[in-house]
Amino acid sequence: MELIWEGTTEAIRLLLSANPQVLEIAVLSLELSGLATLVALVFGVPMGALLAFRVFPGRRFTVSLINTGMGVPPVVVGLFVSIILWRSGPLGFLELLYTPGAIVLAQFIIAFPVVTGLTMAAMQQIDPKLLLQLKGIGASRPQLMAVLLWEARLPMLAAVIAGFGAVISEVGAVMMVGGNILGQTRVLTTATVLETRKGNFEVAIALSLILLALTFLITWLLTVFQQRTTVR
Amino acid sequence: MGSLVVLVCLLFSGGCGDGGGAAGGPERRDIILATTTSTQDSGLLDDLLPIFEERTGYRVKTIAVGTGEALAMGRRGDADVLLAHAPRREKEVVAEGYAVHRRIVMHNDFLIAGPPEDPAGVGGLGNGVEAVRRIAEAGARFVSRGDDSGTHIKERNLWTEAAIEPHESWYVSTGQGMGATLIIAGEMRAYILADRGTFLALRDRIGLVPLVEGDPRFLNIYSIMEVNPDRFPRVNHAGAVAFSEFLLSEEIQRVIGEFGVERFGQPLFYPDAGSDEESLGQGTGRGEGA
Structure with a gap:
């Protein structure tokens, strides 16, 4: 119990003193996970919409893949991304392993199925009659997409929250492909593991509290945004 | 999915690479050091790496794993320089041509x-x-x-x-x-x-x-070796050599010998640059991976 208290006070101290190293780690975590979520949205939303509205050969198979992907263990993603990015691997020439780019890539692969799957589910909830009506009044394809996104905005935000939550809290894959390098790829989760390993439990607790606080803050902001658009 | 992966790689390979390198710095900045968890968990590398990076402009990516995995990274050419502590296994890696120039750095x-x-x-x-x-x-x-x-x-x-x-x-x-x-x-x-x-x-x-x-x-002997550039053309050999020279330099050897004295009342590592196993009281092959 004493340790938790010490950890909490240490967390507050680290935050108040704006410890540059902790700050850097926290900012990096947000940047990388934010970027990975963003890229996952860019690719996942159109993909989800496609799967929701288009019938094409192999669609059911793709949907199964996406659904499996939503539950794929991140450590498996970490392993395969590592093997592909090793110098001896097929994409080794990119020299991407142990860089922030590798982390974004792994996190993207983790978040993409989540965003795609939830987008698909959100779009499928839209009343098909609306689609027919819109087509009837001669809406162009981009206009159609905009309306659909607007209609599905609440579950879409849920997709953002779920995707971001999955990657900011991830440790196994990030450790493998990033290498937990100070100042380059050390993020809140991997720093927590390292400090625990070193026996610096107060710092480890402090880091996890910062992670919790950040995750809460982001989710809270998104939720506020989500709920504001409903209650009118 | 495959094409997506490539696309994302390309998106970030530019932005996340060397960042142009410091003015007057080395051509290839990043060095991958595969080492054991003990050098990181004890805090030694946290003390040494900033000195090296500031002086040379190199940036060291430390991958702290077990010696087995560190040597395996060397065998694949996925690291530039190896700091390990299993003499017999290290000699095998050198004998098989995966790494070169093994030298003892320190012991505890x-x-x-x-x-x-x-x-x-x-x-x-x-x-x-x-x-x-x-x-x-x-x-x-x-x-x-x-x-x-x-x-x-x-x-x-x-x-x-x-x-x-x-x-x-x-x-x-x-x-x-x-x-x-x-x-x-x-x-x-x-x-x-x-x-x-x-x-x-x-x-x-x-x-x-x-x-x-x-x-x-x-007896626990730590040695450094560079991954063989003839075998793996992609390694950053210049960086690896610079890092080994740094660890073996007189000044850094002194820093290693003083590391931990203040906090624990005794050194955690004893510097050994220039020593061989025999002079450290260890007959070849004895107690090192029989």
């Missing part, structure tokens, strides 16, 4: 730690093999790294020499680094073979005491 020693009440009665023994024999006879709990690290190899040699096959009922294999395994041993009030550096760094936390020390088998 292993010790067997355990709970102060010492249920197997090994306290004061100077013989690791006798100690593990007594631990096995008492069926006292023993925690092992189990990760093919230098420490794990050293520990397995003790069991082999004692002709004992550890039994699951009292033998716990964690598969984790030195720091994590020490913490587990502390929680379980178990015996453990640990390197002195990491043990001292965690001693106050875990409540275990050193019980068996001073066995010549416990």
